[in-house]
Amino acid sequence: MQRRSLVHALTLGLLNPGLYYLVLFAAYDALLAQEAMALNYTWALVLPLLAVPLLRQPLKGRDAIAALISYLGVVVIATRGDFTSLTLSNPVGVALAIGSTLLWALYWIANTKISLSPVVSLFLNFSAAAPLLLLIALWRGDLASVGLTGVLGAIYIGLFEMGLSFILWLRAMRLTNNTARISTLIFLAPPLSLLLIWWLLNEPVMPSTLVGLVFILGGLGWQQHQKATGD
Numbered sequence: 001m002q003r004r005s006l007v008h009a010l011t012l013g014l015l016n017p018g019l020y021y022l023v024l025f026a027a028y029d030a031l032l033a034q035e036a037m038a039l040n041y042t043w044a045l046v047l048p049l050l051a052v053p054l055l056r057q058p059l060k061g062r063d064a065i066a067a068l069i070s071y072l073g074v075v076v077i078a079t080r081g082d083f084t085s086l087t088l089s090n091p092v093g094v095a096l097a098i099g100s101t102l103l104w105a106l107y108w109i110a111n112t113k114i115s116l117s118p119v120v121s122l123f124l125n126f127s128a129a130a131p132l133l134l135l136i137a138l139w140r141g142d143l144a145s146v147g148l149t150g151v152l153g154a155i156y157i158g159l160f161e162m163g164l165s166f167i168l169w170l171r172a173m174r175l176t177n178n179t180a181r182i183s184t185l186i187f188l189a190p191p192l193s194l195l196l197i198w199w200l201l202n203e204p205v206m207p208s209t210l211v212g213l214v215f216i217l218g219g220l221g222w223q224q225h226q227k228a229t230g231d
Contacts, residue, residue, distance in 0.1 A: 005114045009121045012114075013128030016107035017162060022136070024100040030093030033197045034209045038077050038216065039094065041190050043101035045070055050105050055112065057178065066219040073215025074098075081208035108173055118170040126162070190216065 028036045045067045051057045078094045114121050137143050176182050190213050197203050 002115070005116050005121075006124065008110075008114050009116060009124035010128040012107060012110055013125035014132060015103060015110075016129075017126060018129035018132050020100060020103040020107065021133075023096050023103060027093055027096035027100055030090050030096060032206070032209075033201055033203055034194055034205055035077055035080075036093070036097050037193050037197065038190060038209060038212060039074060039097035040100055040104075041193075041216070042070065042074055042098070043104040046101045046105040047108065050102075050109055054109050062222075066222055068219075069222060070216040070219030073212035073219070075212075076208055076215060077212035079208070080206065081211065108170070111170055112173055118167045118174075121170065122163075122166050 024036075024040060027040070030036075031039075048057070048059060048063055049067065052059045111121060116124070172182050194205055194209070194213070198205055
């Protein structure tokens with residue numbers, strides 16, 4: 001069983017951070033940062049939906065309704081407000097952003113089947129992905145353009161986004177018996193992310209992004225209210 005878990009963890013590393021971040025960063029290249037950010041956060045909706053067939057966890061009606069409300073916000077953001085015609089602002093970018101949510105959710109669900117400690121599991125994930133990503137970077141010639149700022153940024157991301165946060169989230173995934181209950185908490189982060197995008201990237205926040213986030217956060221708020229009232 002231990003050997004099987006080791007192989008499983010190494011294989012999952014090719015999915016995330018390997019394939020996942022390639023897809024996600026391609027989405028950020030294709031879309032505005034605020035759009036890619038908002039669409040990527042819908043992984044918290046994809047996670048409980050996939051947990052139904054893959055983890056055999058129940059999906060209550062309130063969770064399904066919350067997902068529908070929030071995905072209406074996705075439509076608003078993806079069409080930049082022209083949701084009546086359903087014309088996507090950038091079909092490839094939107095597909096990449098939504099695809100990244102599927103990869104992310106599948107990764108975390110598969111990780112719950114591993115008996116290894118979260119730290120060991122994540123170490124194996126990244127150990128498997130590192131050679132793959134290094135080869136891709138060498139093939140593309142990207143390493144030659146990495147300066148001090150890039151190195152410091154990589155260290156920061158490794159310590160926080162891909163380090164401590166991964167360990168805490170994986171621990172939460174293994175402790176919960178209702179994935180929807182914890183995954184919806186991620187929607188508290190988008191408003192702060194929008195502020196950072198505006199401040200650090202000088203990217204004006206589009207009205208369609210704000211409206212879309214209102215729907216996304218509204219779905220979360222409604223879901224939490226239904227849980228609090230015991231419905």
